[in-house]
Amino acid sequence: MTDVSATPAAAAASRSQGAGMKTALRWGLYLILGLFAIYYLMPLFVMLTTSLKSLEEIRTGDLVALPREVTFDAWAKAWSGACTGIQCEGVRPYFWNSVLIAVPGVLISTLLGAVNGYVIAQWRFKGANIIFALMLFGCFIPFQVVLLPMARLLGLMGIAGTIPGLVFVHVIYGLGFTTLFFRNYYVTIPQELVKAAKVDGAGFLRIFWSIFLPLSIPIIVVSVIWQFTQIWNDFLFGVSFSSAGTQPVTVALNNIVNSTTGVKEYNVDMAAAIIAALPTLLVYVVAGKYFIRGLTAGSVKG
Amino acid sequence: MAPILDIQHLYKNYGATEILKDINVSIEQGDFLVLVGPSGCGKSTLLNCIAGLEPITGGTLKIGGEDMTHVSPKDRDIAMVFQSYALYPTMSVAKNITFGMKVRGVDQATQERKLAEVARQLQIEPLLKRRPGQLSGGQRQRVAMGRALVRDPKLFLFDEPLSNLDAKLRVEMRTEIKSLHQRLGASMVYVTHDQIEAMTLATKIVVMKGGVIQQIGTPAEIYNKPANLFVADFMGSPAMNLIPAKARANGTGTKLEIAREGGAPIVLTDTRATNLPEDVILGLRPEDISEPGFRSGETVQEAQCQVEIVEPAGADTYVMTTLGGKQITARLHSETEAAPGAAHTFAFDLGKVSYFKPDTGERIL
Numbered sequence: 001m002t003d004v005s006a007t008p009a010a011a012a013a014s015r016s017q018g019a020g021m022k023t024a025l026r027w028g029l030y031l032i033l034g035l036f037a038i039y040y041l042m043p044l045f046v047m048l049t050t051s052l053k054s055l056e057e058i059r060t061g062d063l064v065a066l067p068r069e070v071t072f073d074a075w076a077k078a079w080s081g082a083c084t085g086i087q088c089e090g091v092r093p094y095f096w097n098s099v100l101i102a103v104p105g106v107l108i109s110t111l112l113g114a115v116n117g118y119v120i121a122q123w124r125f126k127g128a129n130i131i132f133a134l135m136l137f138g139c140f141i142p143f144q145v146v147l148l149p150m151a152r153l154l155g156l157m158g159i160a161g162t163i164p165g166l167v168f169v170h171v172i173y174g175l176g177f178t179t180l181f182f183r184n185y186y187v188t189i190p191q192e193l194v195k196a197a198k199v200d201g202a203g204f205l206r207i208f209w210s211i212f213l214p215l216s217i218p219i220i221v222v223s224v225i226w227q228f229t230q231i232w233n234d235f236l237f238g239v240s241f242s243s244a245g246t247q248p249v250t251v252a253l254n255n256i257v258n259s260t261t262g263v264k265e266y267n268v269d270m271a272a273a274i275i276a277a278l279p280t281l282l283v284y285v286v287a288g289k290y291f292i293r294g295l296t297a298g299s300v301k302g
Numbered sequence: 303m304a305p306i307l308d309i310q311h312l313y314k315n316y317g318a319t320e321i322l323k324d325i326n327v328s329i330e331q332g333d334f335l336v337l338v339g340p341s342g343c344g345k346s347t348l349l350n351c352i353a354g355l356e357p358i359t360g361g362t363l364k365i366g367g368e369d370m371t372h373v374s375p376k377d378r379d380i381a382m383v384f385q386s387y388a389l390y391p392t393m394s395v396a397k398n399i400t401f402g403m404k405v406r407g408v409d410q411a412t413q414e415r416k417l418a419e420v421a422r423q424l425q426i427e428p429l430l431k432r433r434p435g436q437l438s439g440g441q442r443q444r445v446a447m448g449r450a451l452v453r454d455p456k457l458f459l460f461d462e463p464l465s466n467l468d469a470k471l472r473v474e475m476r477t478e479i480k481s482l483h484q485r486l487g488a489s490m491v492y493v494t495h496d497q498i499e500a501m502t503l504a505t506k507i508v509v510m511k512g513g514v515i516q517q518i519g520t521p522a523e524i525y526n527k528p529a530n531l532f533v534a535d536f537m538g539s540p541a542m543n544l545i546p547a548k549a550r551a552n553g554t555g556t557k558l559e560i561a562r563e564g565g566a567p568i569v570l571t572d573t574r575a576t577n578l579p580e581d582v583i584l585g586l587r588p589e590d591i592s593e594p595g596f597r598s599g600e601t602v603q604e605a606q607c608q609v610e611i612v613e614p615a616g617a618d619t620y621v622m623t624t625l626g627g628k629q630i631t632a633r634l635h636s637e638t639e640a641a642p643g644a645a646h647t648f649a650f651d652l653g654k655v656s657y658f659k660p661d662t663g664e665r666i667l
Contacts, residue, residue: 190386192384192385192386193388195350195353195355195382195384195388196382196388196390197390198354198355198374199375199376199381199382200376200401200402200405200449201376201402202376202401202405210401215391
């Protein structure tokens with residue numbers, strides 16, 4: 001019997017066998033995915049439960065057990081009472097510092113990246129490729145390398161240890177990435193669009209504002225998520241270029257955890273860590289689906 | 303009156319590469335100029351130069367009598383339709399059409415009046431609120447035309463506007479563009495690689511190759527008196543038959559001897575041609591090789607040839623045979639009895655024959 005002349009019954013049998021196999025594979029896949037999910041969620045679970053326990057319960061209880069009695073004392077203390085060195089104001093002031101650094105940092109670097117990408121992709125000029133390559137290279141420069149020159153530069157500019165100084169550093173460091181995002185996005189937009197707008201009488205800024213920016217929502221979301229995560233989570237620049245009152249929340253978190261004397265307040269540490277991580281989490285939850293869409297937008301655009 | 307478009311000695315280089323060489327063209331108000339040629343011949347670059355989207359390396363360019371050589375596109379009083387339509391994706395059809403006026407600060411009332419006018423003209427009124435992404439290819443094409451029409455410019459530029467449409471729609475839009483041109487009496491420059499588009503639309507054709515103008519003329523001139531072998535081969539479908547022949551003076555006329563595989567040469571006599579060099583290339587359109595009895599006159603002569611391929615095309619049947627080592631196409635009526643492998647008598651009409659030099663490809667007569 002050749003394979004092409006199989007009887008209908010045999011074909012049906014092999015089909016149902018195939019279907020059974022498929023279901024088994026599917027369940028196996030879900031099992032593995034489930035295990036990975038548990039593995040990744042475990043630390044968050046421990047942090048969350050620990051932050052809701054009292055110190056007494058942490059000392060006597062099990063690490064992975066649910067709290068016997070839920071208390072938000074640790075959260076309150078982490079927010080406004082925990083000590084970072086000699087001050088005991090919690091993470092609140094530092095949280096706002098981070099907001100003041102991240103929001104302008106994200107907006108400015110995204111806007112500049114958009115303009116850069118627009119110029120490099122659509123207004124080809126001599127040396128455009130070299131400039132783009134150099135900016136790309138900027139993405140790969142390790143933070144440590146720029147620390148000393150940047151400190152000197154901030155000093156010369158008179159913004160060392162200030163929040164504008166940190167914004168400046170993050171804008172500079174983020175430009176390579178945002179330019180790359182926007183350039184790669186705009187490169188997929190046909191040049192004829194610019195030509196048509198030129199014939200219509202629009203100039204450089206008008207074309208950017210009326211035609212390119214409205215097209216850019218997906219990539220703006222990508223840039224905002226990326227930059228916000230980078231800036232909010234940054235520790236090295238934050239610890240290097242800040243002074244007593246301008247430290248971002250990541251630095252404060254470190255200070256809370258590392259500068260306690262006596263009993264380690266794990267519940268407060270955990271609560272502070274979650275507070276510090278919440279904004280980035282929130283950004284992902286709100287805009288995550290646009291993030292994926294934006295990253296793949298260039299390749300599937302019709 | 304000054305020509306509406308006047309290009310003198312235009313050169314265009316990219317670095318060391320010459321893209322356009324010594325282009326001289328001018329058209330009058332109401333002309334429909336078609337730039338035609340194979341890909342890479344520089345026709346689109348020339349159009350971009352006219353639009354001001356590409357700087358010119360040398361020469362001058364005047365629109366409406368004014369020197370526009372270094373003027374930016376927005377001040378040239380032109381409108382352009384692009385191959386990809388280049389509609390603004392985030393704007394509605396209405397906004398797309400009025401964008402140019404908005405940028406130029408035309409007042410709202412005028413914008414709306416002109417929009418309504420153009421929408422009616424192109425029958426796109428029901429589409430005005432839609433986005434380009436929601437339109438079909440043909441509709442996008444109309445909107446792109448609307449965006450140009452609404453400007454009422456001195457000169458319309460079209461960059462292969464029909465090449466993204468399917469065959470049927472392309473023919474419809476072609477007719478529409480032609481009727482638009484007749485109605486508006488506007489001056490247009492139109493780029494295409496499709497020689498049929500060129501023939502049907504143009505009042506004047508520029509055939510280009512390798513950045514050099516090969517011939518400028520009316521469609522009839524280009525078709526009947528191609529300036530060289532390239533133009534002869536490029537314009538017309540099926541292409542002109544280019545048959546190597548030996549010419550011998552014969553009293554008042556010339557005897558043309560065409561070699562034939564496995565048989566005596568065909569000898570045709572052209573009573574009007576004189577002083578031909580010995581080696582010539584004979585250019586005959588497929589319709590000038592037909593069934594005997596359909597044309598008469600002293601220019602028509604008959605000869606028998608072996609039929610190789612028969613291609614019925616509905617109204618006509620194309621029949622291929624080999625003469626002078628070249629495949630020759632004859633255009634016969636649809637009920638022809640020519641059959642592959644059999645001999646058939648063809649009537650050669652030398653009334654519109656062209657002669658070319660085999661070495662340079664130049665037209666002799």
